[in-house]
Ligand SMILES: [Zn+2]
């Protein structure tokens with residue numbers, strides 16, 4: 001690829017996208033060059049980068065090519081590869097960790113403690129909004145033949161994050177599951193809760209288009225607006241008791257309180273939506289009802305491998321949440337639409353993933 005050029009999108013802030021020309025990278029030891037096929041936009045790209053560069057620490061954006069939900073095909077190999085090869089279809093776990101700290105050894109490269117070696121794709125090293133991506137072999141998850149690249153892109157952050165949260169609270173056929181916040185992460189939580197056997201699913205969001213999409217996709221049995229009576233409405237839908245499990249994907253204070261108060265005695269709540277705050281009354285809201293609140297941040301790489309295997313087994317397709325596909329040249333439109341919130345998942349796509 002020596003001398004070959006490619007286009008890549010960066011997020012300068014001020015709700016803009018800039019396309020620049022880059023040299024196609026050459027893979028070094030333990031690295032691969034990936035032809036990008038699908039690169040989906042995550043809510044955290046909007047929250048912490050697109051409008052303005054708000055992140056600090058692991059979320060500090062360093063002006064690199066954006067996109068942390070990449071999926072593509074290996075087209076060139078560096079020396080020293082141990083498992084993957086040219087032609088393999090791969091998902092990129094979106095954070096490259098040092099590999100030797102305790103968190104990396106648990107597979108949670110998301111929380112790698114190395115300030116020098118931890119670099120997230122699309123935040124501190126070049127991400128998926130370009131024709132090619134340079135990745136480390138250790139960050140790759142094999143994409144099964146049954147799944148499309150757009151299925152895989154969503155596993156890289158969104159579906160992986162949801163699966164981790166749902167596994168922490170344990171979803172089964174015993175449960176009615178409440179999902180607060182019906183953006184793409186919330187829709188993924190509904191889809192995976194159903195796949196895990198949830199008896200009933202209830203979604204809450206203030207945006208009518210999002211509630212409609214959750215129903216149209218057949219992912220929620222009931223959808224509710226968020227207001228003063230939402231907890232009472234959820235209890236009325238659950239025999240007066242509330243849900244066994246709740247997962248907050250909104251990051252909104254009011255929605256978090258609903259997720260706590262609409263969960264029944266002995267129930268479990270997981271927070272995965274980022275930012276904001278929450279206030280609740282510890283005694284009546286959790287202590288006296290013996291409830292547990294979990295926090296969950298992304299997932300580990302073995303669980304991501306397990307998830308793609310199970311997605312095939314369940315016969316579901318994350319790409320069904322994608323409502324809009326754009327070519328890279330129209331990345332500005334893609335981010336602007338995602339920021340509006342009146343859509344499902346938005347994907348920037350290449351080659352065979354471009355569809356009418
Ligand atoms: Zn993300």
Ligand SMILES: [Zn+2]
Pocket residue numbers: 097098099100101102103104105109111112113114118
């Ligand atoms: Zn590490």
